[in-house]
Amino acid sequence: MLALLAADQLPPVGPATGAASAAWVLVALPALGALVLFLGGTRTDRFGHVVGVATVLGSFVYGVVLFVQALALPGEERVRDLPLYEWFGSGSLSVEFGLRLDPLSLTFVLLITGVGSLIHIYSVGYMSHDEHRRKFFAMLNLFVASMLILVLGNGFLTLYLGWEGVGLASYLLIGFYVARPLAASAAKKAFLMNRVGDVGLALAIFILFQQLGTTQYTEVFARAGEMSTGTLTAVTLLLLLGACGKSGQFPLQAWLPDAMEGPTPVSALIHAATMVTAGVYLVARTHPLYDLAPTGQLAVTIVGAVTLLIGAIVGCAYDDIKKVLAYSTVSQIGYMMLAVGLGPIGYAAGLAHLLAHGFFKAGLFLGAGSVMHGMADETDMRRFGGLWRHLPITFGTFTLGYLALIGFPFLSGFYSKDAIIEASLGGSLTRGWLLGGAALLGAGLTAFYMTRLMLMTFFGAERWRELTPRRAPWDPQAESEARPQAPEAGHGTRSDQGSTPIGELDHSAPHGYHPHESPSVMTVPMILLAVGSAGAGAFLVIGERLGGWLEPAVGPVGEVSDAVIPTGLVPGIASVLMVLGAGIAYLSVGRKPVPVERPARVSWPVRAARADLYANAINEGLVARPGLWLSRALVYLDNRGVDGAVNGTAALLGGASGRARRTQTGFVRSYALTMLGGSLVLVAALLAVTLP
């Protein structure tokens, strides 16, 4: 009945039948894997990685089956609900645990399980020397299961369950190297900053329940019009706060670069390809609310535009290969937020960029991991250089990802980013210039920082030849090398493996860097992702293939109206800016030798960018310190004020009774005298009352 009510603007929601009736298997498989690996403990150490890979791969295969089944259905029957059971009920509240199978969620399922499978396979090689590999796979499986609950849930509470689940998995995985203080504090920071966003999401759900009495998508979206514009604006802004926390958007972007303390496959899967796009998913999923609240949409676009510039600017200044990629992620998700904030014209563009980004950013991170694998876990690009000769496969896949990211013509980023830029140019004059200008400027900056990264890592002089690897004392490998029996353990150490003598310099450096290509269990996923990054954009955007597929879930793609620059010119302008950015990067790091020590005397923009545009300082000054002062004042008030009143009363009573006690002398005769006195007073009083 509710579906009928909504029939005018939303597609009807049908039951899930056929292969889709067991869609819970999608979630159950990785959840089961996590359960087995967590509870099995060290007994599952030997085959833990096989369980981890198999469950996610199984989910992927099943996801493909569901996808094919959905493709065979006519468009209006593609939105399906699969109620599983009543999760909990109380009074008028009944929360159903069910799955929503529609083009939007299936798209995410394919991305999560597809990229997830590749990264699981890659991790088998990357983590092969880590004694906690089984635990790692358990956490990765937990993450995949939570993320699938997040995107498949058919109500806000199910979404919230997944939302918190991925937050937990992200926390565990960032802090995976438990012995590193930096990793522990980065995990804590990510968890705390995510909490800020989660509060926003929770409040939005509370308001929706208070207004509509339900949290299921179908009913909330059908009855969204019943809420006042003010309420809708509040809900959308709170949802945006949640999205900002999870997606590392301004002003909650500071945790994402620190999250790079986790193992590199985690950075690739969680902090680039999937979890951080949950905010984009949230806005796209709740589009019926955003479409009714223009202020909320405007806020989303502003957050997106500001974030994409912040990420791009800071990315230009870092020397840590993973941090540059992290800031690039912040920036690219800014693009996606900008797109989904634009309303119907942007949903498909934003999601196309999300998918394309999932491929090329995962590929870039895996490439960075492969470089680290070959370079004794070094991440400082100033210590790299000329690696293309030593890591040919990594270089090839990385280059494809790089070209896709900067929007090289006819690769993924070219189509998906241009679609966003075109969409952002619409609207009023100021709005078009500001948003479109930010998007174009971001494209130029992206080309600059990525070209700088490429040149410093793969080209130029081989600066690492003069250096010895820095190995931190926490490195488990350093310990295993210290133990005499470790070399006989069968694995060999990471830097020994596959190192081939190159040139005549090698004999002199038994302790130097030995860059070497990674094993094929790592390179094959990279190659597959590189193929995806090259072709995904063209496949999804040309002919509006993704737009048509997503139409039942997010509505038809609108036309860009009143663009401030003719949309036909956008690919040209973006390409010119890209060449310009790449050229400037070539002039600044490609032609000149790169100093190994990072220059201390730099201009103020570089200083600001190196300090994350003072994001941490602002957080510290605006939130952390006032919070500290407030808590100190409260502690003082508590100790002196509240405790003072309580203790003071007690002391007063104690002192008074100590004095009163002295009258109990123990002399019977004095008691008798007191009694006599009291009786006399009593008699006198009686007489005074009765006699007159």
Place this chain on the structure above:
Amino acid sequence: MSPTNYLLLSAVLFAIGTVGVLVRRNAIVVFMCVELMLNAVNLSLVTFARLNGSLDGQVMAFFVMVVAAAEVVVGLSIIMSIFRARRTASVDDANLLKY
């Protein structure tokens, strides 16, 4: 004889008993003084009964005597046990129960 004389005698007896309770140390003497106070009250009760022509006061005096007899039994046994424990019957020495 005027009833006033009985009441005066009763007041004098009561005053003697009161002073005795307050100033004497020996528990037996204090006890005897308490009996004196009780009997002073009995005397005035009987006098008032005679004055009013009703038996209420006399009945109450009997009650007081019965209670006093019971009190003597309990009180004397307490004094006996205190004396056995402390070899003294002075009320000032039994001052353990204090602040």
